[in-house]
Amino acid sequence: MKRSFVVFFSLLMLASLVLAACGAPAAEAPVAEEAPMEEAPVAEEAPMEEAAAEEAPAADAPASAEAQTLTIGFTSSITGKYEVSSKRQVNGFTLWMNQVNDAGGLTLSDGTVITFDSQTYDDESNAERVQELYTRLVSEDGANFLISPYSSGLTSAASIVGEQNEIVMLTTGAADDAAYKTGNTGLFQLYTPASLYMSSTVDMLKELNPGAKVAIVYEDVKFATSVATGIIPYLEANGFEVVLEEGYSPETADFGPIVNKITASGATVLLGGGHYNDGTALARSLYDRNAGLELVYLLVAPADTKFPELGDAALGVVSSSQWELKATHTEVEAGDLGMDWFGPTGEDFAAAYEAAYGDAPTYHAAGGYVAGLVLQKAIMDADSAASEAVKEALNAMNMMAFYGGIQFDTSEEAHGLQIAHKMVVAQWQKNDAGEFVLEIVAPSGVATSDPLYPIPTH
Amino acid sequence: MQELSLLLASLPDGVLLGFVYGVAAMGLTLIWGVMDVINLAHGPIISLGMFGTFFIFIKMGINPYLGLIPIAILGLLLGVVIYFVAVHRIINAPHLSSLLATFSVNMIIIGLATAALTTSPYNVDFNMGSFDLGFTTILGTRLIAAIIAILVTGGLYFFLYKTRPGKYVRAVTNNRAAAELMGVPSTRILALSFGLGTMLAAISGALIATFFPFSILSGGHYELKSFVIGVLGGLGNPVGALYGGLILGVLEGIIPAFMETSWVPVIEFGLFVVILLVRPNGLFGAKE
Numbered sequence: 001m002k003r004s005f006v007v008f009f010s011l012l013m014l015a016s017l018v019l020a021a022c023g024a025p026a027a028e029a030p031v032a033e034e035a036p037m038e039e040a041p042v043a044e045e046a047p048m049e050e051a052a053a054e055e056a057p058a059a060d061a062p063a064s065a066e067a068q069t070l071t072i073g074f075t076s077s078i079t080g081k082y083e084v085s086s087k088r089q090v091n092g093f094t095l096w097m098n099q100v101n102d103a104g105g106l107t108l109s110d111g112t113v114i115t116f117d118s119q120t121y122d123d124e125s126n127a128e129r130v131q132e133l134y135t136r137l138v139s140e141d142g143a144n145f146l147i148s149p150y151s152s153g154l155t156s157a158a159s160i161v162g163e164q165n166e167i168v169m170l171t172t173g174a175a176d177d178a179a180y181k182t183g184n185t186g187l188f189q190l191y192t193p194a195s196l197y198m199s200s201t202v203d204m205l206k207e208l209n210p211g212a213k214v215a216i217v218y219e220d221v222k223f224a225t226s227v228a229t230g231i232i233p234y235l236e237a238n239g240f241e242v243v244l245e246e247g248y249s250p251e252t253a254d255f256g257p258i259v260n261k262i263t264a265s266g267a268t269v270l271l272g273g274g275h276y277n278d279g280t281a282l283a284r285s286l287y288d289r290n291a292g293l294e295l296v297y298l299l300v301a302p303a304d305t306k307f308p309e310l311g312d313a314a315l316g317v318v319s320s321s322q323w324e325l326k327a328t329h330t331e332v333e334a335g336d337l338g339m340d341w342f343g344p345t346g347e348d349f350a351a352a353y354e355a356a357y358g359d360a361p362t363y364h365a366a367g368g369y370v371a372g373l374v375l376q377k378a379i380m381d382a383d384s385a386a387s388e389a390v391k392e393a394l395n396a397m398n399m400m401a402f403y404g405g406i407q408f409d410t411s412e413e414a415h416g417l418q419i420a421h422k423m424v425v426a427q428w429q430k431n432d433a434g435e436f437v438l439e440i441v442a443p444s445g446v447a448t449s450d451p452l453y454p455i456p457t458h
Numbered sequence: 459m460q461e462l463s464l465l466l467a468s469l470p471d472g473v474l475l476g477f478v479y480g481v482a483a484m485g486l487t488l489i490w491g492v493m494d495v496i497n498l499a500h501g502p503i504i505s506l507g508m509f510g511t512f513f514i515f516i517k518m519g520i521n522p523y524l525g526l527i528p529i530a531i532l533g534l535l536l537g538v539v540i541y542f543v544a545v546h547r548i549i550n551a552p553h554l555s556s557l558l559a560t561f562s563v564n565m566i567i568i569g570l571a572t573a574a575l576t577t578s579p580y581n582v583d584f585n586m587g588s589f590d591l592g593f594t595t596i597l598g599t600r601l602i603a604a605i606i607a608i609l610v611t612g613g614l615y616f617f618l619y620k621t622r623p624g625k626y627v628r629a630v631t632n633n634r635a636a637a638e639l640m641g642v643p644s645t646r647i648l649a650l651s652f653g654l655g656t657m658l659a660a661i662s663g664a665l666i667a668t669f670f671p672f673s674i675l676s677g678g679h680y681e682l683k684s685f686v687i688g689v690l691g692g693l694g695n696p697v698g699a700l701y702g703g704l705i706l707g708v709l710e711g712i713i714p715a716f717m718e719t720s721w722v723p724v725i726e727f728g729l730f731v732v733i734l735l736v737r738p739n740g741l742f743g744a745k746e
Contacts, residue, residue, distance in 0.1 A: 079577045080675070220720055249720040253670050253679055254475060257714035260467040260594070277579045280671045284581065288669065289595050290588065310671075311583035 066112045067105075070385055072097070072375075073119045073143025075133045075158070077150055080125025081250065084276045084304055085364045086150035089173050091357050092368025093147060094118070096376075099352065106376060109383050116372075123149050127157040134161035143167065144385065147371050150364070151275070152176030152194070152223035159187050168391055170374060171416075172367035176226045180409070180417040186387075188394050188408050189418040190367055190374065194226040197320050198271055199234055200425045201297050204442040205269060206238050208453045209294065213243045215267035217258060217282075219274020220247035224299055228272055235271075243267050252278060255285035263291055273298030273319075280310055287313030287458075294454035302428060304362050308436035315436075316455025318427045322363035323403045324438065325350050327424045327446040334400035339420075343373045346402035370403040427452055461715050467594040468711040474600040476707020477607035478665050480700035482680050483687035484614065485658030491694025492631045492651040493549060498560040499540065501681030502567035503656050507533060507663025508672040509571070512580050522584055522668050523602065526661060533660025537653035545652060546645065571674040581671040603665040610661060611700050614654070618696070627651050631694070686730045692740025701742055 074093070077086035097116045100106065105115035119141040121133045130149055137143045138161060146162045148155040148171035155174035162169035168186045171179075175194040180187060205212055214235055218228035225247060232242055244265035248258055259282075262270060270286070270293050273279040279301025286296060287310070295318060301307055302319035328346025335341070344352070349369060353361040361369075375390070377399060382389035398407045398420070405420030425442035429452050439449035482504055489497045507529055514525030544563050548555040586598025618624040626647045629637035638644045663677060670676075683706060684699075691702030706726060713722050733740065 079572055081577075083577045084579075246718055247720060248718075249723065251679055251723070252719060253672075253676065254471075254710065256471045256475075257468045257711060258719055260464055260471075261714060264464045264467065277671070277673070280579055280581060284669075284671055288585065288588065288597055288599075306578070309581050309583070311581075313583075 067115070068112055068385065069115050069117050070144040071117050071119055071142055072145050072147060072372075073134070073137030073141055074147035075121050075123035075130055075137075075149045075154075077125040077154075078122035080123075081275060081277045082125040082150045082154070084306060085173060085300060085362075086125075088304075088362050088364040089150050089368035090120070092353070092361065092365035092370075093172075093372050094368075095353055095356050095365075096369045096372030098356075100372070100376060106379060108379075108385075112385075114379065114385055119143060123154060125151075125154070127154055130154045130157045131161060134158045138162075138165045138167060144387070145170070145375060145390070147368075148172060148174050150174075151221075152179065152226070153221055155179060156222065159184060162186055166387065168387055168394065170371045172371045173364060174223075176223045177230075177414070177417060178222070178226065180414050183412070183415075185415055186391060187416040188374070189416055190370055190403075190406065190421070191322055191418060192320075192421045192423045193417055194223055195230040197227045197299070197423065198231040198297065200423060200442050201271070201318060201320060202231065202234055202238060202240070204425055204451060205240070205295065208451060209268070210239060212269045212294065213241050213265075213267050214269045214271055215244040215246075215262045215265055216242060217244065217246050217248065217262060217270060217272035218299075219250055219272075219278050221250055221274055224272070224274035227299060231271065248278070250274065250278060253281060255282045256289070258282070259285050259289050259291050262286075262293070263289075268293060269295045269297070271297045273301060275299070276301045276304060276306075280307065283307075283317055284310055284313045290457055292457055295451075296455065303364075303426065303438075305360055308428060312458065314428045315430065316427060316452045318425060318441070318451075320423045321426045321438075321440075322421070322423055323366040324363065324424055324426055324440055325361070326438075326448045327440045328402050329400055329404050330402075337400065337405070339398055339400040339405060340377075341401070342377050342399050343370075343401040349402055366403050370401055370406070373401055373403075374399075374406055463593060464715040465712055468715060469708065470591070470594050470596060470711075471600065472707040472709070472711020473704060474596070474604040474707070475710065476704040477604040477700070478662055478703070479680070479683055479687055479706050480691075480703025481607045481610055481658050481665070482662035483684040483691065483699040483703055484611065484696045485655040485662070486681070486684040487688040487691065487693055487699045488614075488658065488696045489652055489655035490688065491696065492627060493545075493648050494553070495545060495549070495556040495560065495652075496553070497652075497655060498557060498681075499563040499567060500655075500659050500684060501677035501679075502564055502571065502674065503533065503536065503659040503677065504663035504666070504680050505571070505672065505674045505677035506536070506567065507660035508667035508676065509575065509580070509674070510660065511664045511667035512582050515582050515584055522582065522664065523606065526606065526664055529660050529664045530657050533657035534653040536660070537656030538649045540656065541649040541652035546648070549648065568674055575674055577673045577675055579671040579673045582667050584668050586668075597669065599668045603668060606665060607662075607700075610658065611697065614658070614696055617654075623647070623650060627654075683726070686726050688740075689730055689733050690741055692742045695740065695742055698740055698742035702740070705741075 076090040077083050101115050105113045107113050123129045146169040150173035152174045155171050156179045159179050163184050170188050172190045175191040177193045177195050216228045218224040279298045297318045302317045303321045308314045325346050331341040350361050378390045378393040382393040395410050407420035409417040409419050424440050426438045427441045429439045431437050440447050441451040486500050510529035511522045514520045515522045544559045548559050588595050588597045626642045629642050630644050630647045634644050687702035687706050691698030
């Protein structure tokens with residue numbers, strides 16, 4: 001009895017592992033109750049969001065004005081491997097919502113005053129939970145609009161629910177191109193697509209060392225695989241030799257054998273990573289083993305303000321960033337490009353975010369905020385909160401916010417794909433006081449520092 | 459040729475890590491051996507050991523290896539508490555009861571720790587340097603962890619075979635009813651055994667934290683490895699667990715030399731099933 005039970009248990013585990021190794025992204029399944037997200041603190045003495053203030057003449061509205069509260073539905077990864085980035089994304093969105101509501105909401109030309117409410121659940125960083133919860137958000141909670149969960153894998157699962165129910169979903173934290181090439185019409189991407197994530201870094205590398213040998217080592221999940229394999233043709237077109245290409249399981253803890261492989265391949269540059277947890281473990285292992293790489297580029301993890309907790313292992317690590325305060329976009333830039341400027345300045349957003357959460361905003365937070373801002377602009381442009389009207393406004397959108405340009409592909413082949421937003425390359429360096437600072441190192445037009453190349457060994 | 463050099467580079471790493479895996483598995487297999495309970499709270503207790511190192515080193519500035527002493531004591535006490543609260547009343551019940559009881563403890567620990575510590579990864583920025591052997595680099599933290607793992611195993615062996623409480627543990631393992639007739643206080647011995655199991659889990663977690671970032675969910679990964687090691691070494695055979703840990707560590711070192719790393723768990727668990735089918739008492743025999 002005992003033996004047969006253990007054998008059965010083992011066979012189950014083996015079957016699941018085989019499936020995981022064959023490419024299906026594994027998801028952690030921590031146990032947690034579904035819990036409505038706590039309201040984020042409202043910024044005290046935060047600079048008032050400009051656009052919200054402009055669109056908030058609630059007191060001046062006609063006496064007959066109707067009030068309408070729109071429910072924005074989304075899940076967040078309160079637990080699990082996407083927790084760090086997901087929480088920041090939700091913080092950003094919640095800040096936008098609080099600012100708009102505190103300013104009295106949005107007033108349409110017919111006097112309707114629109115305010116916002118959010119409904120959210122913990123998806124546990126688990127794709128299966130996402131489909132179940134987005135269905136609940138739509139069918140039981142009556143969500144009027146949806147924001148994506150964090151990560152391409154979860155968004156891919158959620159987008160099906162949004163599309164089936166014809167509800168507009170703004171995606172943030174979801175860069176994989178594939179979801180926008182499946183005929184969706186209500187999905188709108190705010191991040192630069194994954195296929196373009198590393199191109200600025202490759203351009204920078206071409207200037208630094210055109211003879212670099214590159215190892216591509218990435219987390220075996222949708223987003224990271226898309227970014228890492230997508231850059232190989234661009235690397236080869238630029239004359240770089242790719243000496244190693246390898247995926248690793250999302251559950252990998254010991255990166256020692258992988259670092260040994262990188263070293264044995266003769267690579268001088270590493271491009272790869274995946275998300276926060278594996279990225280920090282890989283960076284730590286590279287440092288502990290003094291891998292001697294001249295440049296280390298990792299996805300996602302280095303863009304977080306927690307990354308320097310790794311100590312010297314963080315030094316010199318490069319990442320792409322959707323937004324950095326040091327390279328924030330401005331109204332002047334929007335004017336030069338002939339785009340509509342909308343929303344607060346990057347400095348105002350950062351000050352409000354810090355006042356609300358006590359931490360500097362990362363690009364994940366900016367992405368969350370801008371998801372709200374883009375929805376706000378679309379409702380104002382449409383002069384309606386009806387889903388079809390908002391969808392049309394999004395299709396016609398060509399705006400710039402502190403976060404950068406926002407314009408969506410309207411072709412049938414790639415509807416909703418972001419086509420105006422550009423990324424920067426950021427690197428952790430040390431200032432004169434020996435403190436870690438995230439400097440912009442490319443493109444050169446917005447760089448705040450020269451790249452640290454090669455990164456120091458110890 | 460490249461595979462061979464890669465193999466030589468990764469093998470020592472695997473061996474050193476294997477000793478630490480062995481300590482984690484010893485905790486699981488000791489509890490199974492003494493009381494036929496699969497402790498599904500093993501993973502979060504490993505995680506708590508990791509956080510013990512984090513708080514002792516980062517918050518209090520105490521060397522992580524000195525910190526092992528309070529972590530071991532707290533691990534022991536926690537195990538005794540878990541035993542009396544969740545395990546003692548169902549010790550003679552069918553296996554499903556003890557599985558559910560320890561799974562509940564697992565849920566409680568993860569829930570509380572998630573509320574207090576979140577599931578974000580933590581890092582202990584601690585480095586003991588490294589030295590080059592020509593074909594590989596040995597990390598100081600892994601070498602010391604392996605030495606400590608060997609010492610802990612030796613200590614456990616000494617306790618079980620050379621001390622009176624240890625002999626009681628073995629007596630209860632072999633035949634609880636007979637041991638009780640001989641005057642062995644079986645309840646206290648069972649509690650002590652459960653405490654020793656959790657102590658070993660906490661120690662292994664504390665050692666792992668010196669070289670990998672971790673979260674409260676990380677322990678589950680090592681719990682699964684402990685199952686494999688327990689079966690390899692023989693369920694209920696704590697010393698066999700150390701050998702099992704070494705085998706697993708070596709596999710993790712050599713498999714990536716020949717194929718993608720994502721195949722490592724598949725092969726590990728494949729071996730797990732094969733051993734269960736072909737040699738269910740493990741490579742080194744079951745209960746001693």
